[in-house]
Amino acid sequence: MSSPAAGNDAGLADPLLANGDGTGRGGAGSKDKKKYWVPADEEEILAAEGRGGEDGRPLLYRTFKVKGILLHPYRLINLARLIVIIQFLVWRMRHRDTDSMVLWWVTVFGDFWFGVSWLLNQASKLNPIRRVPNLALLNQRFDPPGDGSSSSSSQLPVVDVFINTVDPVDEPVLCTMNSVLSILATDYPVGRHATYFSDDGGSLVHYEALLEAARFAAVWAPFCRKHRVEPRAPESYFAAKAEDAGPYAGDAPAQFVDDRRHVRREYEEFKARLAALFTVIPQRSEAHGPDSAKGATPTFMADGTHWPGTWLEPAANHKKGQHAAIVEVVLNHPGGEPQLGAPASSENPMDLSAVDVRLPMLVYIAREKRPGYDHQKKAGAMNVQLRVSALLSNAPFVINLDGDHYINNSAAFRAAMCFMLDPRHGEDTAFVQFPQRFDDVDPTDRYSNHNRVFFDATSLGLNGIQGPSYVGTGCMFRRAALYGADPPRWLPPDGSVSKQLSSSDNDPCHHFGNSMPFINSIPLATHHERPVAPPASIDGELAAVATCAYEDGTGWGDGVGWVYNIATEDVVTGFRIHRKGWRSMYCATEPDAFRGTAPINLTERLYQLLRWSGGSLDMFFSRNSPLLAGRRLHPLQRVAYANMTAYPISAAFIFVYDLLPLMWLSGSEFYIQKPFATYAAYLFAGIAMMEVSGMVEITWAGITLLDWCRNEQFFMVGATGVYPAAVLHSLLRLVGLKGLPFKLTAKPQSSGAAAAARERFAEVYEVQWAPLLVPTVVVIAVNVAAVGAALGRAAAGGWSLPQLAATAGGMLFNAWVLLLLYPFALGIMGRWSKRPYLLFVLLVVTLAAIAAAYVALLPVFAPRFVSPFWLGFWSRLGGFISPASWRI
Ligand SMILES: O=c1ccn([C@@H]2O[C@H](COP(=O)(O)OP(=O)(O)O[C@H]3O[C@H](CO)[C@@H](O)[C@H](O)[C@H]3O)[C@@H](O)[C@H]2O)c(=O)[nH]1
Numbered sequence: 001m002s003s004p005a006a007g008n009d010a011g012l013a014d015p016l017l018a019n020g021d022g023t024g025r026g027g028a029g030s031k032d033k034k035k036y037w038v039p040a041d042e043e044e045i046l047a048a049e050g051r052g053g054e055d056g057r058p059l060l061y062r063t064f065k066v067k068g069i070l071l072h073p074y075r076l077i078n079l080a081r082l083i084v085i086i087q088f089l090v091w092r093m094r095h096r097d098t099d100s101m102v103l104w105w106v107t108v109f110g111d112f113w114f115g116v117s118w119l120l121n122q123a124s125k126l127n128p129i130r131r132v133p134n135l136a137l138l139n140q141r142f143d144p145p146g147d148g149s150s151s152s153s154s155q156l157p158v159v160d161v162f163i164n165t166v167d168p169v170d171e172p173v174l175c176t177m178n179s180v181l182s183i184l185a186t187d188y189p190v191g192r193h194a195t196y197f198s199d200d201g202g203s204l205v206h207y208e209a210l211l212e213a214a215r216f217a218a219v220w221a222p223f224c225r226k227h228r229v230e231p232r233a234p235e236s237y238f239a240a241k242a243e244d245a246g247p248y249a250g251d252a253p254a255q256f257v258d259d260r261r262h263v264r265r266e267y268e269e270f271k272a273r274l275a276a277l278f279t280v281i282p283q284r285s286e287a288h289g290p291d292s293a294k295g296a297t298p299t300f301m302a303d304g305t306h307w308p309g310t311w312l313e314p315a316a317n318h319k320k321g322q323h324a325a326i327v328e329v330v331l332n333h334p335g336g337e338p339q340l341g342a343p344a345s346s347e348n349p350m351d352l353s354a355v356d357v358r359l360p361m362l363v364y365i366a367r368e369k370r371p372g373y374d375h376q377k378k379a380g381a382m383n384v385q386l387r388v389s390a391l392l393s394n395a396p397f398v399i400n401l402d403g404d405h406y407i408n409n410s411a412a413f414r415a416a417m418c419f420m421l422d423p424r425h426g427e428d429t430a431f432v433q434f435p436q437r438f439d440d441v442d443p444t445d446r447y448s449n450h451n452r453v454f455f456d457a458t459s460l461g462l463n464g465i466q467g468p469s470y471v472g473t474g475c476m477f478r479r480a481a482l483y484g485a486d487p488p489r490w491l492p493p494d495g496s497v498s499k500q501l502s503s504s505d506n507d508p509c510h511h512f513g514n515s516m517p518f519i520n521s522i523p524l525a526t527h528h529e530r531p532v533a534p535p536a537s538i539d540g541e542l543a544a545v546a547t548c549a550y551e552d553g554t555g556w557g558d559g560v561g562w563v564y565n566i567a568t569e570d571v572v573t574g575f576r577i578h579r580k581g582w583r584s585m586y587c588a589t590e591p592d593a594f595r596g597t598a599p600i601n602l603t604e605r606l607y608q609l610l611r612w613s614g615g616s617l618d619m620f621f622s623r624n625s626p627l628l629a630g631r632r633l634h635p636l637q638r639v640a641y642a643n644m645t646a647y648p649i650s651a652a653f654i655f656v657y658d659l660l661p662l663m664w665l666s667g668s669e670f671y672i673q674k675p676f677a678t679y680a681a682y683l684f685a686g687i688a689m690m691e692v693s694g695m696v697e698i699t700w701a702g703i704t705l706l707d708w709c710r711n712e713q714f715f716m717v718g719a720t721g722v723y724p725a726a727v728l729h730s731l732l733r734l735v736g737l738k739g740l741p742f743k744l745t746a747k748p749q750s751s752g753a754a755a756a757a758r759e760r761f762a763e764v765y766e767v768q769w770a771p772l773l774v775p776t777v778v779v780i781a782v783n784v785a786a787v788g789a790a791l792g793r794a795a796a797g798g799w800s801l802p803q804l805a806a807t808a809g810g811m812l813f814n815a816w817v818l819l820l821l822y823p824f825a826l827g828i829m830g831r832w833s834k835r836p837y838l839l840f841v842l843l844v845v846t847l848a849a850i851a852a853a854y855v856a857l858l859p860v861f862a863p864r865f866v867s868p869f870w871l872g873f874w875s876r877l878g879g880f881i882s883p884a885s886w887r888i
């Protein structure tokens, strides 16, 4: 039965619709979340049925939209808000009555910008679409069950997996190897995927760790296949609580407990060997002694030869930033035929006689590093992976993972394939993006690491337009799209992607560099059917395409591959692909397809945010600006990219607003806008409508109120420090100064059992002072001081009743700002934040002190009670507003 409808129920198998509950396992809430979504593709299915029968290509995913009962009110409330905003701005323009014309203009401009940025943000969310891959149908069509473990009958396309790392200590090698193991054991035909491990540190530790991982994988992968365990990253698998594990899914329940015990022991030994690398390698090298010619102790490989990468003791050509290219095949291509393992024996207690024990191909790459070259960080590394893999396996699809992300759901590759092979938009789909999910985030997600609003609402909105943006990890690409091809739907009727790639230019070297084997591989990259068959004798070529000079004067980093010269290579690379008219698809699975680590320390998180916001702004002000894209970019997609790249600009205004809580202190004496009651009513209505819309949004997105609040809070935290810094940086860059560095995000230094032994989430409580924290501290101080001073003045009897009422209303704004900055305040309290009530005690004491000081100083600064202390102080200090306007 390959009729599309036949698989509707089977394929919709619960797993892939829900969002997850943050644990990565199907939570009780999953069912609930689904109830707001209804099928949106009945017509397509009927049409396909009409065409199809046995020969029709099956529809490999189903499409859902939000139920009318939520969608219509959602759109309506946003439309209403738009009308209110326009009315508000018109009203303000018509009522230019204020106590300060300068402030009036600043706030009119600010309100206008907030309106625009809200619109940019909202417009792309009005048609959320969820797509649910139909794995059953995919398997039926492309990977029918053979004789048990056989994968030779599979017609699933080949996939090249890229994984990146830099340093075995900063990015703990155990974590990276867990990612590698999760790939080696994933549920995809063994002969049909190959992994390319990029080591930007050129470190022997990584290479030998891979050898160890390959050795352990010989036990781990067959164990996973035999018992169908999940997840296939051993650290997470063994750390999972029994109640989180699903029912037993394998074929040999009787052997499971013994096998698991055996593999666990093997894993412990593997971990010990991994840890020992940090002592074995130095000891081995010491034993060989120094090299008289180089004056340093070389780092020796196990076979007694010099390691060509970086040495423990840096020497010329063997140090960070300066070493040769290394490409080593750690596990060779396994061939097409399954190979069953041995039955249980005294040496090998695990019976593998019915399990395919082959391992997929695994390749180690350390690209060449030379002083004087800009190596372009992660983007540069991935472009090298793209070329090396083209020579070895040249898969039509590529999936990329950060070293700290592992496959959490073995069906991930197949899920992505459902979108790539679907007859509807498959051919025009350039990439399938999975949400980023994280382990080890503190339970209340203080710094909004989970980014649920982005991943569960915004991304679904984009999914209803041209597709989600690329977020750097957990994304499957069509190789041809990375090479700069146009999507079939924009090709002339007689054109094909493959033809275009082979004939686009008379001089392919100009685009792709001058490796002929590589250039010859390009048109083949569109063939889905071709199995992996590594060509003979290309060793020299492998290293050649991994050199620095290879890209000189070519299109790499511009029209070809991942995009260069920007801190956020991800958004811009996805944008360049969308700009050509390709689509992308969003795929949220249950359990989560991939999981990774996130920075839970405030300062680290802010630096990450700085990289993202600074990179985004750089993109906005570059020739990759969404405003400059051609007509192939969907209009709403353009709006979405404008929002994604220009959002930090809002911060400039937010900063001003946050620093001017002072106006509330003057009671009836000072109004930015008169009549004040109408002004306040508009503001109130605007905020209220946004919150109502937000509540509808979290309902269809299936996220919690806390997720929503964290998102709002972290926007404010960013807006008071990071975003202004990003704006400043972008302005400097515009006048020719250097771009933002890619500062590696800190990784948790131990995981699993070791972490449990230490304090969990210890990094949350670490305070690392950095200039980036200062502006937000100032904003908090100003707001607290303003409230304190107002209280003092009220206590001293300086206000009439209506004035008091106005001030109290105004102080809601201060309270709002402080509430939004609450996670930040906790962050700078460090360990004290374990007792958040201390913060409130501190707040009350500070307010009382300021109030008292205000009362005491009042006669000095404002003898006639006409001007509040802070106002006078600021207007004198700042001097940017004419003192006369303050009516002193
Ligand atoms: O010179 C470099 C620098 C980084 N990386 C790798 O890049 C990845 C991401 O770096 P990380 O420090 O973990 O940054 P994050 O802030 O966690 O990364 C997020 O933001 C990046 C864009 O700023 C995206 O590329 C990532 O996919 C996304 O997870 C890691 O695997 C690194 O090993 C390299 O390979 N070479």
Ligand SMILES: [Mn+2]
Binding pocket: 402, 404, 596, 597, 745
């Ligand atoms: Mn990371």
